[in-house]
Amino acid sequence: MFRELHEKWDAQGPFKPLHLMNPTRLSFIRSTLCRHFRRDPYSAKPLEGLKVIDVGCGGGILSEPLARMGATVTGIDAVDKNIKIAHIHAASDPTTASIEYCCTTAEDLVKENKQFDAVISLEVIEHVANPLEFCQSLSALTVPNGATVISTINRSMRAYAAAIVGAEYILRWLPIGTHEWSKLVTPEELVLALQRASISVEEMAGFFYNPLTREWSVSDDISINYIAYGIKKSEAPSATPQ
Numbered sequence: 183m184f185r186e187l188h189e190k191w192d193a194q195g196p197f198k199p200l201h202l203m204n205p206t207r208l209s210f211i212r213s214t215l216c217r218h219f220r221r222d223p224y225s226a227k228p229l230e231g232l233k234v235i236d237v238g239c240g241g242g243i244l245s246e247p248l249a250r251m252g253a254t255v256t257g258i259d260a261v262d263k264n265i266k267i268a269h270i271h272a273a274s275d276p277t278t279a280s281i282e283y284c285c286t287t288a289e290d291l292v293k294e295n296k297q298f299d300a301v302i303s304l305e306v307i308e309h310v311a312n313p314l315e316f317c318q319s320l321s322a323l324t325v326p327n328g329a330t331v332i333s334t335i336n337r338s339m340r341a342y343a344a345a346i347v348g349a350e351y352i353l354r355w356l357p358i359g360t361h362e363w364s365k366l367v368t369p370e371e372l373v374l375a376l377q378r379a380s381i382s383v384e385e386m387a388g389f390f391y392n393p394l395t396r397e398w399s400v401s402d403d404i405s406i407n408y409i410a411y412g413i414k415k416s417e418a419p420s421a422t423p424q
């Protein structure tokens with residue numbers, strides 16, 4: 183367990199790409215959520231009082247900074263070992279010890295009628311069996327007028343070259359076979375799937391990797407890695423009787 187904990191949290195280890203991307207995706211999340219909930223992004227705890235769920239939280243590398251921003255965080259993952267690792271790591275700091283970790287899937291949590299002000303799911307949709315159903319579940323977990331944030335990899339030739347050939351076969355950042363080409367989701371498909379789930383996408387951004395500085399930055403180029411922020415529509419007003 184401790185070797186696995188170290189691996190998940192080692193910025194140079196098998197989860198290096200997620201660690202490298204983390205500050206960049208956090209800056210997108212911080213700015214969109216602060217705008218959505220009319221919070222001051224420069225305050226110490228801009229997400230104070232908001233219920234946020236990290237769907238597919240892995241070892242908790244997103245859940246922890248969200249808790250530090252003041253959010254009341256729930257982290258869920260389909261794999262029990264990930265939840266155990268996330269729990270042990272978060273327990274060492276009083277701010278993150280309050281994160282509620284649970285081994286379940288988005289689909290199963292919907293059955294418990296749980297809802298959150300913001301639902302965040304990073305790098306998960308390209309691994310699920312049914313992306314449409316997954317979007318429906320994320321929507322069901324979001325309160326009306328709440329925010330949903332999803333990041334994933336585009337199904338483009340550039341993404342094939344960079345995220346599969348580059349990251350898996352050349353750089354060996356990820357084990358070969360981590361990403362299946364046919365399961366990748368294009369931005370158009372994601373917007374449509376979310377629309378069908380009553381979420382309107384308000385903003386999208388790409389993540390650009392500079393191999394010289396070895397840093398990621400937010401960019402307009404959504405041809406490889408991208409992130410989308412949407413708003414769950416408020417319930418349709420009931421028809422007034424004639």
Ligand SMILES: C[S@@+](CC[C@H](N)C(=O)[O-])C[C@H]1O[C@@H](n2cnc3c(N)ncnc32)[C@H](O)[C@@H]1O
Pocket residue numbers: 200237238239240241243244258259260261264286287288289303304305306309310
């Ligand atoms: C590539 S990891 C991403 C981890 C984390 N979100 C991040 O970006 O750092 C994908 C995670 O999603 C989890 N997962 C896959 N399908 C899920 C589902 N339907 N509900 C909850 N978790 C799921 C997997 O167990 C895995 O830990």
Ligand SMILES: [Mg+2]
Pocket residue numbers: 305306308309361
């Ligand atoms: Mg992935």
